Amino acid sequence: LSMTGSVDNAKMLYFIMACLLYLHLTNLRKSSRIHLFHNQNFQAKNISLEKLTYLKDAHFHPTPYLSHPILQAMYNQKTTFYKPDHISITFHREYIRLPDCGQVSLDSSFMDHSSKKLLIIIHGLTGGSDMPYVRALVQEAHKDGFNALVFHNRGINKTFLTTPEPFHGTKVDDFDFGMKHIAEKYKGYDFYVVGFSFGANQLMRFLGTSEQQHLF
Numbered sequence: 001l002s003m004t005g006s007v008d009n010a011k012m013l014y015f016i017m018a019c020l021l022y023l024h025l026t027n028l029r030k031s032s033r034i035h036l037f038h039n040q041n042f043q044a045k046n047i048s049l050e051k052l053t054y055l056k057d058a059h060f061h062p063t064p065y066l067s068h069p070i071l072q073a074m075y076n077q078k079t080t081f082y083k084p085d086h087i088s089i090t091f092h093r094e095y096i097r098l099p100d101c102g103q104v105s106l107d108s109s110f111m112d113h114s115s116k117k118l119l120i121i122i123h124g125l126t127g128g129s130d131m132p133y134v135r136a137l138v139q140e141a142h143k144d145g146f147n148a149l150v151f152h153n154r155g156i157n158k159t160f161l162t163t164p165e166p167f168h169g170t171k172v173d174d175f176d177f178g179m180k181h182i183a184e185k186y187k188g189y190d191f192y193v194v195g196f197s198f199g200a201n202q203l204m205r206f207l208g209t210s211e212q213q214h215l216f
Contacts, residue, residue, distance in 0.1 A: 020071065032059040032060050032061055033057070033058070033059050034055055034058045034059065034060055036055050087132060087135035087136055087138075087139055089109055089129075089135045089138050089139065090109060091107035091108065091109050091129050091150070092107070092108050092109075093105055093106070093107050093108075094106045094108070095159070096177070096178055096181050098174060098177055099177070100163055100165075101162055101163060102154050102161070102162055102163040102165065102174070103154065103159060103160075103162055104151065104152055104153060104154060104159060104174050104175075104177075104178050105151075105152040105157070105159040106149055106150065106151060106152070106178070106181075106182070107128065107129040107149070107150040107152065107157075108147070108148070108149045108150075109138050109142070109147065109148045109149075109150075110147040110148075111142040111147060112142075112145060112147065113147075115145050115146065115147055116188060116189045116190055117145060117146045117147065117189070117190050117192065118146065118147050118148075118149060118182075118186055118189040118190065118191055118192065119137075119138075119141045119146040119147070119148045119149070119192045119193070119194065120148075120149050120150075120151060120179075120182065120191060120192065120193040120194075121134055121137060121138070121148060121149065121150045121151065121193075121194055121195075121196075121199075122151050122175070122193070122194070122195040122196065122199030122200070122202055122203055123150065123151075123152065123153075123156060123157075123196060123199050124195075124196040124197030124198045124199050124200075125197065125198045126197075127156065127157055128150055128152045128156050128157035128159075129150040129152070129157060130157050133196060134150060134196070137194070138150070146192070149182065151175065151178055153167035153174060153175075154166055154167045154174065155167065170205070172202060172205050172206045172209065172210065175202060175206050176206065176210050179206075179210075
């Protein structure tokens with residue numbers, strides 16, 4: 001029985017290795033060049049695509065053993081599952097009531113109250129300040145002298161839904177309302193903002209439609 005089990009384990013290991021090699025080789029065939037797709041007639045105040053010079057002829061080279069999106073997702077799930085609290089960050093929560101009686105929340109982490117650099121973080125679909133990828137960014141931000149603020153959409157990370165409507169990416173009214181609150185509360189601060197995944201799309205839509213583009 002022991003020998004049979006060892007053979008089965010070896011077969012499973014070879015199968016997994018073969019799958020990983022296949023994923024790696026198929027991903028190598030893809031171009032690593034970063035492409036920027038946009039409307040050729042796009043024009044907006046305070047936004048210039050010509051400023052994105054760092055994307056010109058840029059290439060993305062992932063970590064060799066995480067070269068495929070599936071492998072990256074598996075690695076992220078494993079690290080999230082086994083180490084949910086491996087980055088210790090203290091947050092203070094504030095709830096913001098919206099005009100339709102909904103609510104969003106802000107989790108702030110201030111390490112240096114003399115610093116006027118405030119990093120605003122928009123989460124992806126997988127959560128907010130409780131997620132390792134957000135905590136890791138806050139940790140790095142603190143090292144560079146930034147204070148951090150994590151914006152939570154309706155229904156995210158215990159920001160309980162008080163209306164039937166959840167958040168969605170095509171509507172940025174909630175974020176716009178939240179930014180007005182932040183701009184008023186933190187007057188005199190220099191604002192920086194970063195969005196993860198779905199949050200990045202939300203941020204781009206906000207920058208393309210809101211009159212508050214001047215904040216960043």
